[in-house]
Amino acid sequence: MITLTVNGESHTLDIDPSTPLLYALRNQLQLHGAKYGCGLGQCGACTVIVGEEPVFSCLMPVAAIGERAVRTIEGLGTIEQPGKLQRAFINQQAAQCGYCIAGMVMRAQALLDRTPWPSDEEIRAHMEPNLCRCGTHMRILAAILEARGASNGNHS
Structure with a gap:
């Protein structure tokens, strides 16, 4: 057991x-x-x-x-009440086929949990192990940047 x-x-x-x-x-x-x-x-x-x-x-x-x-x-959330990061992925239309998205969201969530305001370089390095075959990497990055802003105020 x-x-x-x-x-x-x-x-x-x-x-x-x-x-x-x-x-x-x-x-x-x-x-x-x-x-x-x-x-x-x-x-x-x-x-x-x-x-x-x-x-x-x-x-x-x-x-x-x-x-x-x-x-x-x-x-992280529900269809009715998505979490901040899930909402950002929806807002940025980061999913194309959607197959990789749950894994992308979870990897990004781990980063934001540890580092609420990661740099663009930190985000790119952290997300590197996960693949998106549809090529929505820029939308995924935009979603993480949006959630980063939502999770810790709006920094420039």
Whole structure:
């Protein structure tokens, strides 16, 4: 048995400890925001926050989570009440096909949680591991910049 705290709720799962977190989220907990992209930790579609760090959930076995909390896109807001970063992605029309967006949002959220006012260079470096095949990188960057302003006042 593995106990995971996901989006503030504790779940006890009867799964193999080597099961990737992505499969526990999608198959056992029915949280489908994190996507299976490559299964190799190279695209970032499966990115979630574990503790305070963005991780590729396709590579992380549930046994490695320990006591750390897991946050998924579902934990940031709802369709009716999107979180600040989600709202910024909507405002900037950052999604084209939408496949990578949950992972992008989660990686960006981890950065904004740690550094509420990151520089453009910090944002670009932090977001580099996640891929967008549609090419909406500039809109994604604009969304993060918008959320950065919303999260810590309006700095110039």
